[in-house]
Amino acid sequence: MQPPACRVRRLASPALLALLACSAAFASMSEDVKKEVKDLKKSGISRKNGIDLKEIVFVIQSQSNSFHAKKAEQLKKIILKEAANLTQELPTVLLLHELAQQEGAWTILPLLPHFSGTYSRNSSWIFFCEEETRIEIPKLLETLRRYDPSKEWFLGKALHDEESSVIHHYAFSENPTVFKYPDFAAGWALSIPLVNKLNKRLKSEPLKSDFTIDLQHEIALYIWDKGGGPPLTSVPEFCTDRVDSHCATQFRSFLPLCGQPVKKEDIFVAVKTCKQFHGERIPIIKLTWEGQASLIEYYSDYAESSIPTVDLGIPNTERGHCGKTFAILERFLNHNRDKIPWLLIVDDDTLISISRLRHLLSCYDSSKPIVLGERYGYGLGTDGYSYVTGGGGMVFSREAIRRLLASKCRCHSIDSPDDMVLGMCFSGLGIPMIHSPLFHQARPTDYSKDLLSHQVPISFHKYWNIDPVKVYFTWLAPSEEEKSHTKDTKCF
Structure with a gap:
């Protein structure tokens, strides 16, 4: 970007004349062009070659x-x-x-x-x-x-x-x-x-x-x-x-925080389980993240007082669990007198950080219809829809649930895939799925190490072929710094 008079030439003219010529040429340029030249020189960029x-x-x-x-x-x-x-x-x-x-x-x-x-x-x-x-x-x-x-x-x-x-x-x-x-x-x-x-x-x-x-x-x-x-x-x-x-x-790798973290009491946690896994999976939840939750219920096909579990009257199914999930939504909306703003639904083999979720939810308005988690898609090349996958945890605002249940959109059968049916219903209502890469449908070993290295994960899913307690304390347990930041009287 040097002016023509400033190009280096091996001529016999005195150096002083060349210097004066350069100065005169540069002085004649507009202030904008001068600034552009300086910036381009500083950045090492020349617009003469390559793209702009x-x-x-x-x-x-x-x-x-x-x-x-x-x-x-x-x-x-x-x-x-x-x-x-x-x-x-x-x-x-x-x-x-x-x-x-x-x-x-x-x-x-x-x-x-x-x-x-x-x-x-x-x-x-x-x-x-x-x-x-x-x-x-x-x-x-x-x-x-x-x-x-x-x-x-x-x-x-x-x-x-x-x-x-x-x-x-x-x-x-x-x-x-x-x-x-x-x-x-x-x-x-x-x-x-x-x-x-x-x-x-x-x-x-x-x-x-x-x-x-x-x-x-x-x-x-x-x-x-x-x-x-x-x-x-x-x-x-x-x-x-x-x-x-x-x-x-x-x-910029960090956990979003917009004001104070959401209070523990403002998140109701619903765990989907069944009698088959009461002794195998529920103890792991109690050893890991249950203590972070203020309000939690375990929904099963069998009422067991030692846990305790709640029998919703929905038979257990091998897959889908749509009937159970919609029963949880109905119970949350119609039998919760305290009007708790947030509902989290997880599987009994989901590992989750409630303290980090409280930080994240501070950035969303619970008076709006919010559906949050890891977003998947079905048939998006045609007339499909997005949905929040269940294993990583599904977060709903009360307003989202109210609109859903008012729409009368329901399961085709009790073993329909609950997360996909919910996605189809919310899509029909014009309520978008909000994606966060901090929720994970699979185990840490299913993701690239380089990808996880710049995340502050909120959840992982599945106990298969891992030590779930070790995974929780390695990836999700709050550090001392997080514990101090999660106190309701403090924020970042």
């Missing part, structure tokens, strides 16, 4: 809930403010929840036709990030310029499974480490040629109507296309837990 900011479309993977939408708006302002210091042409910054009203927009693939049709002519990259991802714009530009934007690129921080995982349908079971998928928290990018290719594939081969469980892994599988597409290219500048000078991104 206007060629990057930033997509924040936001949610429509007011807490999440506000955080996404704040990140958008940060990106635009930093970009304004580098160039006069600002990039496009999009909020995912504003792009489409369709149920499956959060899975991103249904939006590829929009990205291809709207941005393919003037853009080079679609860069995705989460609400808490922080971006060093100069470093991101420097990083992306290493990759030819005319080719198909899938960039991100690479994760891999240490062992075959149920949440990934035991893919690559012989060697799970060979397949890499992106950590969304670090940000990830698709080149426009790849977006266009994926868009063409979607037109000829619509998305199947199956389950969306772990979006990071499933998007990588779709792009890879059994070897027909590019694998993920690992980018060391896309960072999460470590913050080094080379990092273009970082992730």
